[in-house]
Amino acid sequence: xxxxxxxxxGLLLTIGGVFIFVGSLxxxxxxxxxxxxxAPTKATTxxxxxxxxxxxxxxxxxxxxxxxxxxxxxxxxxxTAPVVAHILAKVAMHHQVKMMPKTRNAELVKLxxxxxxxxxxxxxxxxxxxx
Amino acid sequence: xxxxxxxxxxxxxxxxxxxxxYRLFVGPNAxxxxxxxxxxxxxxxxxxxxxxMHSSTTLYFEAALLIAMLGFVSSxxxxxxxxxxxxxx
Numbered sequence: 410x411x412x413x414x415x416x417x418x419g420l421l422l423t424i425g426g427v428f429i430f431v432g433s434l435x436x437x438x439x440x441x442x443x444x445x446x447x448a449p450t451k452a453t454t455x456x457x458x459x460x461x462x463x464x465x466x467x468x469x470x471x472x473x474x475x476x477x478x479x480x481x482x483x484x485x486x487x488x489t490a491p492v493v494a495h496i497l498a499k500v501a502m503h504h505q506v507k508m509m510p511k512t513r514n515a516e517l518v519k520l521x522x523x524x525x526x527x528x529x530x531x532x533x534x535x536x537x538x539x540x
Numbered sequence: 541x542x543x544x545x546x547x548x549x550x551x552x553x554x555x556x557x558x559x560x561x562y563r564l565f566v567g568p569n570a571x572x573x574x575x576x577x578x579x580x581x582x583x584x585x586x587x588x589x590x591x592x593m594h595s596s597t598t599l600y601f602e603a604a605l606l607i608a609m610l611g612f613v614s615s616x617x618x619x620x621x622x623x624x625x626x627x628x629x
Contacts, residue, residue, distance in 0.1 A: 410542075419545035422590070426549035429586055433556035436563050436579055442572055445563075449579035457586050460549070464589045468598060478601040482585065482608050489612040493578055496619045501571045503623060 414470040421463035428456030442506045443498070450494040458483055546594050553587045574618050581611030 435448025461479045468476040502522060508515055517527055557580060564576040585604045592600035620627050 415542045419542055422545050422549045422593075425586065426552040429583060430552045430556050433559040433579060433583065436576060437559040442569070442575075445572065446575060449575060449582070453579060453582050457582055460586045460589055464593060464601075467593050471596065472598065476598065476601065478605055479589075482601075482605055485605075485608050485612070486582070486585075489608075490582075493612065493615050493619070496616060496623070497571055497575055497578075500574070500619050500622045504569065504571060506569055506571060 410470050414466065418463045418467050418470070421459050421466070425456045425459030425463065428452050428459065430456075432456060441509045441512075442501050443508060443512070446494060446498060446501075450490050454486060454490045457486060543594075546590055550587065550590050550594065553583055553590060556583050557587070570622055571619075574615065574622070577618075578611065578615045581607060581615070585611075 429452070432449045432452035435452065436445055439445045439448060461483050465476055465479040468474070468479075502518060520527060520529055560576050560580045560583060564573055564580070567573045567576060585607050588600050588604045588607070592598065592604075617627050
């Protein structure tokens, strides 16, 4: 294999590994669920994209063709990671997971759980339309 | 040089999986555990790809694609169950 290819693949692999490690460290160390949600869904996706790019270049350097599987995995992951993050945030909101005390605008969660806009004037406790 | 990078990234990914397992066992409520499981899917995809580069074969990419698809579907199904108490209403 060419030396240039080796250096590029090694750099991409190392960057990807470091990003994935930072994401997992954030998952283990951050304080509440809403903060923890940020680390794996953003940093880990970037890291896996970098590893997949390295794998694609490796296939090109050794076999001589561009593999489509890695592109498919990258596309699928970039589409699905935000969906999972959104649905998990919704789960946490409806289960009333505890927040950090210094979370800003925490009172809007009550309105959001009833699917009302932020400037709704309805009194939440006394509205009979809502369950 | 590439061998050293591959082995280094493999070790880093193994440590990341151990951190995810810590959150999977400790996590105070169900959504934390679900997030840890979803991260473990992504980390295992990366580990499979790195192992494929280590053993210089392209056989494992289909396995990685399968884990990516089924991981997403199972994460959404778990979250839907936690959210509504049922998966398909």
